[in-house]
Amino acid sequence: MTTSFPMNAGDGPYSYFKNSHLQREVLDNSKEMVRDAITRKLDIKKIMLSSSNTLCLADFGCSIGPNTFIAMQHVVQSLKEKYHNTNILEFEVFFNDHVTNDFNTLFRSVPIDRSYYAFGVPGTFHGKLFPSRSIHFAHCSTAIHWLSKCPEELLDEKSPAWNKGLIHYVGTSNVEVLNAYVAQFEKDMEMFLDARAEEIVEGGMMVIISPQSSECLVKFFGSSLMDLVSEGKIDESLVNSFNLPIYFPSLEDMAKAVEKNDYFSIEIIELTYPKSKLVDEADAKTLIINLRAVLEVLFVNHFGSEIAEEAFARTILKSDEISTWMKTNYQKACQLFVALKRK
Amino acid sequence: MTTSFPMNAGDGPYSYFKNSHLQREVLDNSKEMVRDAITRKLDIKKIMLSSSNTLCLADFGCSIGPNTFIAMQHVVQSLKEKYHNTNILEFEVFFNDHVTNDFNTLFRSVPIDRSYYAFGVPGTFHGKLFPSRSIHFAHCSTAIHWLSKCPEELLDEKSPAWNKGLIHYVGTSNVEVLNAYVAQFEKDMEMFLDARAEEIVEGGMMVIISPQSSECLVKFFGSSLMDLVSEGKIDESLVNSFNLPIYFPSLEDMAKAVEKNDYFSIEIIELTYPKSKLVDEADAKTLIINLRAVLEVLFVNHFGSEIAEEAFARTILKSDEISTWMKTNYQKACQLFVALKRK
Known part of the structure; x- marks a missing residue:
């Protein structure tokens, strides 16, 4: 069974609901590309053959909102613009995420x-x-980078991919660590694409949007944890046994998976x-709280709430350092946009 | 906007999840009738014309579980038995309830x-x-008796339907009170059937199951509240301004609504x-806790948690009296079963 890594539930100060600005930016940046993909590439007459007058849309890895509503409204609007005889069209939108996602908060804020x-x-999007x-149109934004699980060799002291002292591939000089992440991504993407290939109608489309900009920030979370190790507050083995199940695919990774x-x-x-x-604005604090909303459950489950709280507090203290680092490094921040058509 | 009256959330000691035995009994009692309706009355070839190979089922007013899973599994099984070439069939089951329903608990226990x-x-089943x-097959068990709101005239001192000293039509000698409930049921049922008439395919079916056995128990909750009034712990106006938005339709009520x-x-x-x-077994305590799981949110919202707690505790103290009363009065306990076909 796939493990799940839910975003922070509810609508409290550290909730994903209130802290998903980064994911919102990713969406906004790809808005025109989504519209363009629908306008130029979708053969709506062909997909309507398989339908009565209802078009079925799915957002895979929708999380809690409000971003998913913005994305889906945009897709519906673009489809309406494309298909002029909209009076007879009806739309079903399916919001998908793990069973552990806070659907109560999601449902309470559906427009x-x-x-x-x-x-x-x-349910997991790694299965049907x-x-x-x-499904006529599938959407997946800032979600595909979540692996179904952490690659096991990262935790194995005897493996060349043992990820000692780090919590991610970012920051490592060990290529075996990166390879373990890539291998897990390939397996997961195979399951993801196999499932979507069955679900999506012939001629139907899928858009995948994946940011690569926030990955480096996790380095700072890792360094906060290692600070706690050096102060003797936690044992290094606790850090060594933790790795973020996140891989940000390159353009080549994605192309390879689709071709396979x-x-x-x-x-x-x-x-x-x-x-x-x-x-x-080098707004490091906003970004850190944003990442906290995403990672808190994972951190708390592994380190306990006290250490997790301490690690987040320490990362906030690094915000000046992070701001400086962002100004230099975020020049190369980028995001991947992919539009696929079911053959 | 329709008001919602959610069952107790989560899976705690007073949760609906753990206290829905009465509703389970209602389901069990109608199991064979559901199968029979599918076997004898459903023209599956006709409804398959409107579908690819997917049959869509909906449970309206599903609440939190586990009853809805038992009901839906039974419907799926009955449909499979009816339609022999099951290899190519796929089923979609839609679990419906108000936005305020605890879908998180529901989703975590989907088999x-x-x-x-x-x-x-x-969303409310009083709308589309x-x-x-x-939809090919709709199901609605122990749900249709929930009105969209309390009839307003019950709260109006100047109305002949003012329901002084009571919280329901059960126990009143004022026919205007009953009439107000009937009128609200008729309005709600009109909305319910209008919506289902649009959603269900030609030849599709809907089964409605409505118990009439638990209605009298609410009298005891009302009397506990009036005990608190006579002891000066709450003002009578607080009881006068509260009425349960529940009406248990008779066979004639239901037939009339469908014909209209x-x-x-x-x-x-x-x-x-x-x-x-x-x-x-005259198990009054189980029934009282069962009703608490259903009514607690309503009681707490109106009376506050302290008075609600006190009223529930006092009703439990009446369990001997309730047991005796049940032995005499539950001879006439009955439930209504209706199978409808979309013309």
Whole structure:
């Protein structure tokens, strides 16, 4: 069974609901590309053949909101613009995430004035979640980088991929560590694409958006943990036995996975270098709280709430250092956009 | 906007999840009737015309579980038995309840070894929740008795339907009170049937199961509240301004509503008098806790948690009296079963 790594639930100060600005930026940056993919690449007459007058959309890894509502409204709007005879069209939008996702908060904030029927879909996107050929348009933003689990060799002292003193591949000079992450991503992507290949109708499309900009920030979380090790507050083995189950795929990784699957054609694949407001203002604190909303459950489960709290507090203390680092390094921040068509 | 009255969330000692035995009994009692309705009355070839190979089922007012899973598994099984070429069939099951329902608990207990795809549908069943002609089989058990709101005239001192000193129509000698409840039920049922008439495919079916056995128990909750009034612990106006938004329809009420709607044919309508294990054993405490799981949110919202707690504790103290009363009065306990077909 796949492990799940839920975002912070509810709508409290450290909730994902209130702290997903970074993910919102990623969405905003790809808005026109999504519209463009629909306008130029989608053969709506072909996909309507498999449908009555209902188009089924799914957001894989939707989390808690509000970003997913913004994304889905945009897709619905773009589809309406493409298909002029909209009076007879109805839309179903399926919001998918792990069973452990806070669907209560999600459902309580589904827009009232929406122009679609809304459903929740609990379960991992590494498996099939819908009947065969039932989805017309799939969307997946800032989600595909979540691995189904941490690669096991990272935890094995005897393996060349043992990730001593670090919590991620970022910051390592050991290529075996990176390879272990890549191998896990390939396995997961194979499951993801196999499932979508069954679910999506012939001619249907899928858009995948994956940021690569926030990965380096996790280095600072790792260094806060190692500070606690050097002060004797936690044992190093606790850090060695923790690795973030996150891999940010390159353009080549993604292309390779799609080609291996063979059920999808790549319509658009592009790296973009959007300007980030958060990074422009070098707003390290916002970014750190954003990452806390994403990683807190993982940290607390492994280190306990006291150490996790201490690690987050210490990372906030590094915000000046992080701001400086961001100004230099975020020039190369980029995000990957992929539009696929089911052959 | 419709008001919602959620069952107790989570899986704690007073949760609906752990205290829905009465609703389970109602389901068990109608199990064979559901199978029979599918076997004898459903023209599966006709409804398959509107579908690829996927049958869409919905449970309206599913609450938190586990009853809804038992009901839906039974419907899926009955449909499979009816349709022999099951290899090509896929099932979608939509679990519907108010946005305030605890979907997190529901999703966490969806059976892993199910033979259907599971979705949550947040929203009131008094409105349209699905695209037109998209549902093949609808199910609604121990849910239709929830009104969209309390009839307003019950709270109006100047109305002949003012329900002074009581919290429900049960126990009143004022026919205007009953009439106000009936009128609200008629309005709500009109909305319910209008919505389902749009959603259900031609030839599709809907089964409605409504118990009439637990209604009298609420009298005891009311009397506990009036005890608190006579002891000066709460003001009578607080009781006068509270009425349960629940009406248990008679066979005639239901038949009248369906005939008025005109989109459904009544295939089966029947009152049954099943034996209740709980009542046989005159297990008043279980029933009271069961009702607490259902009514607690309503009570707490109106009276505050302290008075609500006190009222529940006092009702438990009446359990001997309730047991005696049950032995005499539950002879006439009955439940209504209706199978409708979309014309």
